[in-house]
Amino acid sequence: MIRAELDYALKRLGAHQHVTFRNTEETSLDQLVLYVLPNREPGVFHLEDVVIAEETGTSEAILEGARLTVSLPTPLQPGCQVTLSLDYTVDIPRMGAGPFGRQGYLGYSDRQLNLALWFPAVAARAEGQWITPVPITVGEQTVLPAADFDLCLAVENLPPAMTVVGPGTASRESCGWRYQLANAREITLSLGDNYRQTVAPALDGTVMVELYTFESTPAEAAEQALHTAVAALNLFADLYGSYPYDRLIILESDFPDGMEFSGLVYVGGEWFRSYRGDPASYLTLITAHEVAHQWWYHRVGNDQSRHPWLDEALSTYSEYVFLQESYPPLVDWWWDFRVNSFHPTGFVDSTVYEFNTVRDYINAVYLRGAQFLHALRQEIGTEAFFAWLQTYATNMSGQIAAPADLWAALEPKLFDRTEEIRQTFLRQAQPDAP
Numbered sequence: 001m002i003r004a005e006l007d008y009a010l011k012r013l014g015a016h017q018h019v020t021f022r023n024t025e026e027t028s029l030d031q032l033v034l035y036v037l038p039n040r041e042p043g044v045f046h047l048e049d050v051v052i053a054e055e056t057g058t059s060e061a062i063l064e065g066a067r068l069t070v071s072l073p074t075p076l077q078p079g080c081q082v083t084l085s086l087d088y089t090v091d092i093p094r095m096g097a098g099p100f101g102r103q104g105y106l107g108y109s110d111r112q113l114n115l116a117l118w119f120p121a122v123a124a125r126a127e128g129q130w131i132t133p134v135p136i137t138v139g140e141q142t143v144l145p146a147a148d149f150d151l152c153l154a155v156e157n158l159p160p161a162m163t164v165v166g167p168g169t170a171s172r173e174s175c176g177w178r179y180q181l182a183n184a185r186e187i188t189l190s191l192g193d194n195y196r197q198t199v200a201p202a203l204d205g206t207v208m209v210e211l212y213t214f215e216s217t218p219a220e221a222a223e224q225a226l227h228t229a230v231a232a233l234n235l236f237a238d239l240y241g242s243y244p245y246d247r248l249i250i251l252e253s254d255f256p257d258g259m260e261f262s263g264l265v266y267v268g269g270e271w272f273r274s275y276r277g278d279p280a281s282y283l284t285l286i287t288a289h290e291v292a293h294q295w296w297y298h299r300v301g302n303d304q305s306r307h308p309w310l311d312e313a314l315s316t317y318s319e320y321v322f323l324q325e326s327y328p329p330l331v332d333w334w335w336d337f338r339v340n341s342f343h344p345t346g347f348v349d350s351t352v353y354e355f356n357t358v359r360d361y362i363n364a365v366y367l368r369g370a371q372f373l374h375a376l377r378q379e380i381g382t383e384a385f386f387a388w389l390q391t392y393a394t395n396m397s398g399q400i401a402a403p404a405d406l407w408a409a410l411e412p413k414l415f416d417r418t419e420e421i422r423q424t425f426l427r428q429a430q431p432d433a434p
């Protein structure tokens with residue numbers, strides 16, 4: 001539960017947050033660790049107070065980079081839960097400023113203010129360790145366990161033409177704009193000046209896709225993005241498994257490229273501006289790509305620092321899968337334009353920490369990743385390929401997957417048959433035990 005107040009004039013947000021954590025492991029825990037992405041750079045996140053509910057003893061909280069370690073006065077026994085309350089302020093950075101300026105999903109421009117990954121979130125655990133990857137400017141680094149969010153945002157000094165947009169169940173209450181989102185990786189809001197909303201139904205009317213674009217964006221670009229998002233949602237739900245919410249928000253962003261969140265994605269404004277009425281465009285590709293992340297990131301989580309290919313290779317290859325269904329004449333163009341023209345090299349299963357440039361990272365993880373998945377599909381056949389991905393999505397739904405989980409979903413005889421392909425594209429062709 002988060003109750004937050006944003007002063008729009010100051011671009012400063014104050015928050016009071018309750019975090020309830022249950023120990024589902026078999027050993028007791030004497031610490032709770034939270035991932036605080038906004039503290040990746042100085043001057044943004046200011047921790048004021050951490051209190052453990054029902055405890056009179058003082059706990060020690062240490063914030064180092066993106067890792068907040070809270071010592072528990074009494075160990076948290078298996079099956080028991082603890083509630084922390086945190087108070088903090090966030091000074092929203094200007095988009096484009098500072099080393100993380102490209103990542104404007106936590107940032108503001110003259111017409112948009114984005115609130116993503118701005119709060120402390122309980123860190124994921126693997127092999128008895130808390131996972132808090134070091135943030136860098138290449139790729140994403142989060143590893144977020146699924147949780148239930150209840151966020152209410154009040155805004156002071158809000159210009160009259162600004163609106164607040166968020167995913168899940170939305171309502172206006174005395175605390176402000178309230179959003180509830182169950183089983184999500186995070187909860188993300190966006191404030192925009194004169195956002196133009198267009199909506200269309202998907203999945204037989206069970207989901208409404210809402211697109212928010214800026215006033216100056218041509219209607220034909222908005223139509224193409226909305227049409228693509230609806231068709232992509234329909235197709236991917238059919239191939240990969242169900243979509244869990246009754247809304248999907250697509251936002252034009254004032255920061256580059258695009259970015260995925262639970263129930264809400266951004267598509268870069270440059271792709272709307274460069275759209276010339278031809279579906280063979282980045283607007284189509286990036287919109288389909290970000291929708292695919294609702295399966296490969298949101299539904300099946302992964303460590304985006306150590307195994308970025310698990311979400312990015314699958315989302316990039318999903319662009320091709322989308323074109324095959326919606327624009328079959330464009331598939332050759334896609335290989336040429338999106339993949340082969342970059343002459344991609346590098347191991348698909350690289351970590352984000354191995355690259356100096358975003359281009360080299362995309363070439364290895366996204367583009368070689370798409371070539372890898374296509375080679376696997378050609379070897380095992382289309383039917384087995386999508387059955388495999390659907391099994392993986394079902395098995396790992398709401399969890400954090402490692403490569404071993406992807407391979408465990410593949411029939412053993414098909415796994416053996418694809419050895420050579422894995423040797424070609426991966427550094428580690430034999431996964432660690434799941």
Ligand SMILES: [Zn+2]
Pocket residue numbers: 289293311312315
């Ligand atoms: Zn992506």
